[in-house]
Structure formats: structure tokens, C-alpha cells
Amino acid sequence: MSSFPPRFMDGHDERIDTDAAVRQTDSDAAIARFSAVQKQYLYDPFIKHFLPRGAQHQSARPPLINIGTYVRSQAIDYLVNQWITFSAQEGKKCQIVSLGAGSDTRFWRLATGPRKETLAKYIEIDFAENTTKKAMAIRKSRDLSAALGKPEDVTLVSGGTGLSSPVYHLLAADLRSSPTSSLAPLLQAKDAISLPLLDPSLPTLLLFECVLVYMTPAQSSGLIQWFVDYFSQSGSHTTLGGIVYEMFGLSDPFGKVMLANLKTRHVELPGAEPYPTFESLRNRFLQHGFEESNATTLRDYRRSGIESSERQRISQLELLDEMEELELVLAHYAITWGWKSFGDGEQKSRWSNWRF
Numbered sequence: 001m002s003s004f005p006p007r008f009m010d011g012h013d014e015r016i017d018t019d020a021a022v023r024q025t026d027s028d029a030a031i032a033r034f035s036a037v038q039k040q041y042l043y044d045p046f047i048k049h050f051l052p053r054g055a056q057h058q059s060a061r062p063p064l065i066n067i068g069t070y071v072r073s074q075a076i077d078y079l080v081n082q083w084i085t086f087s088a089q090e091g092k093k094c095q096i097v098s099l100g101a102g103s104d105t106r107f108w109r110l111a112t113g114p115r116k117e118t119l120a121k122y123i124e125i126d127f128a129e130n131t132t133k134k135a136m137a138i139r140k141s142r143d144l145s146a147a148l149g150k151p152e153d154v155t156l157v158s159g160g161t162g163l164s165s166p167v168y169h170l171l172a173a174d175l176r177s178s179p180t181s182s183l184a185p186l187l188q189a190k191d192a193i194s195l196p197l198l199d200p201s202l203p204t205l206l207l208f209e210c211v212l213v214y215m216t217p218a219q220s221s222g223l224i225q226w227f228v229d230y231f232s233q234s235g236s237h238t239t240l241g242g243i244v245y246e247m248f249g250l251s252d253p254f255g256k257v258m259l260a261n262l263k264t265r266h267v268e269l270p271g272a273e274p275y276p277t278f279e280s281l282r283n284r285f286l287q288h289g290f291e292e293s294n295a296t297t298l299r300d301y302r303r304s305g306i307e308s309s310e311r312q313r314i315s316q317l318e319l320l321d322e323m324e325e326l327e328l329v330l331a332h333y334a335i336t337w338g339w340k341s342f343g344d345g346e347q348k349s350r351w352s353n354w355r356f
């Protein structure tokens, strides 16, 4: 049986493989999502295909976790769907790049829903170990494969660490490396006559769902800046958006307990401490010249972003007696989003409505 956290032998020392502990956080996210689906908070027929072995039979997560998973999912889905709608209003398909995508099922939910035709490209990036597992899961499942297109158009790439299809692309990279060596070879044109995977003329949304927190601020701002440079150097007239979701406000007693718990599992969060306020969260994007950026906590989104009929439905799914505790937990997760336009900026008035 494999141990957690994963260890490997190094001479006489036994060292902890902290990257493996970070990769493992994806299994937790997938199990939490599956639990919220089982309890009918969310509808997602795809997540079951990405569960670690045996996880289908684990007992459901506590109500508090299920509600947190639900609120986060609703909030991010809302922003993503609005993004796609605004792109369509410009008469354009859009691109989504999900960094640290893990087992996320958003592509399949979009590709089988009413917004299917609005996606030009959906690109997912994660560590090679995780993309290899995801590529295998996709290959094994008829449901997942069917959404990618004709079988002859779907291929494993880079020795099975990636997968390519007309719209969906799964790519392996360590996002802490310099983007010129990690992202550029994957997304830019290979030479003067080939087309880039990432089209710089299309509205493009970057998704960072619980990933930047595992890297230093210098590494995460290097990533965002690489995308800004990519679009600005192309001379295109388009819009770049970003959504960051992660832990927030970890310097209070509750946050310190969260950090200590993660530490026992050998997970460090070098990206959490430098963003203690809403201002600092917004600055993640504003410092790269984004026109607008906003941030909210899951607590505030739950209070004012979810329709009362939905709130009513959710409240009947499971018994939750600790409302105060729920609010405390939700206050420690934040969503930050921002957009930047390139070119003549004609589209600015539309994108300034990108909000809850």
C-alpha cells in the first residue's frame, strides 16, 4: 500500500516528497466534489471517472465541506459562464486555460451543455504525474472520450503525459518553472509557419483554482505576466481574464490552524501569506496592468450571490447546526478575478460588467 505523504529514499536520509503532497491535494478536491454530487448539491456526471481507486466507496464528506464545495463551484461557474457569454456577444469563441487543473471536470460540463459551441480551445495544465493519470482516465471512459470528438482526432501526446483533441488539450508542466521554458514551448507557435495552440486573437480566460497558493508570489506573477506579454506582443484586439480561487486570511487563529493542519501533511502555502487583504488580492491582477479586478470571499458570495430558491434547496439537503462555523470556514476562501483588454479597448464597457 502506498504511504501518505509519499516518501523516497535519498542515500541514508528519508526525505518527504513535498511535490507529491501538493499533487495529492487534487485527490482531496475530486473526493470533495464527488461527495457534493452524491449529496445532490451539484450535478456532475463526470467526476466519478477521476476518483482515486476506492474513493467511490468512502463515506461522504461532512455537510460543511459539501456546502463549501457547492458555493465555490457555483461562484466560479457563474464567472466562467458570464465570460463565455460576453465573448459570444463579441461574436467570438473563447479560450480557457486551466492551470493546475487536476481532475477538474469543467471542460466536460461545458462541452455537453448549451455553451458547447462557444469554446475554441480548452487547455489544462498540471504536473506530468497528474496529467498522465487524467489522460488515462479519459481514454478509459467512453463518456469522457465522446465529448472530445471523433476518436481519430484524439491522441495521446508527449509519451502519454498529455492528450490532444480539436478543442481539449491536456499538457504537462511544472508551473513554478520559468514560463519561457514551461509554457512557451506548449502554447506558442513552433515556427513561423505553424499556428500557436493559444490563439492570441481570442478572448482568453485563465483559471487558477487552488494552485497559485502552492507557489511563491514571484512564480505566480511571472505566470500572469507571461500571458499579458503573449497577448500584448501579438498586437491583437482582445481581452484576457483571470480567476484565482484559494485560501485567504490565514494569519488569524483559524487560518493558523488550517496552515498547521496542512503542514502535518507536508503541504506548504508560500502563496497565501502575501495576500492578507482584498486590496492585495486585487493587486494580483492590477499589478500586471489589468483594467479591473475584484475579490470576494465564499462567505460573502453565499450570503448575497446565491438565489434564495437555491439557498432553500441547499438548506434541506443535510442538517447543518453550526452556521457560525460554516461562515468562519467560508470566510477563509477567496475568489479574485480581473480582466485586461488589448488593442483599441472597444470592448471595455462589456467586460466591466463581469461581476456577481
Ligand SMILES: C[S@@+](CC[C@H](N)C(=O)[O-])C[C@H]1O[C@@H](n2cnc3c(N)ncnc32)[C@H](O)[C@@H]1O
Residues within 6 Å of the ligand: 022, 023, 024, 025, 026, 029, 030, 099, 100, 101, 102, 103, 104, 125, 126, 127, 130, 173, 174, 175, 176, 208, 209, 210, 211, 214, 215
Ligand atoms: C488543490 S488541486 C486543485 C485542482 C483543481 N484546479 C480544482 O480546483 O479542483 C491543486 C492542483 O494544482 C496542481 N499544481 C500545484 N502546483 C503545481 C505546479 N507547480 N505545476 C503544475 N501543477 C501544479 C496540483 O498538481 C493539483 O492538481
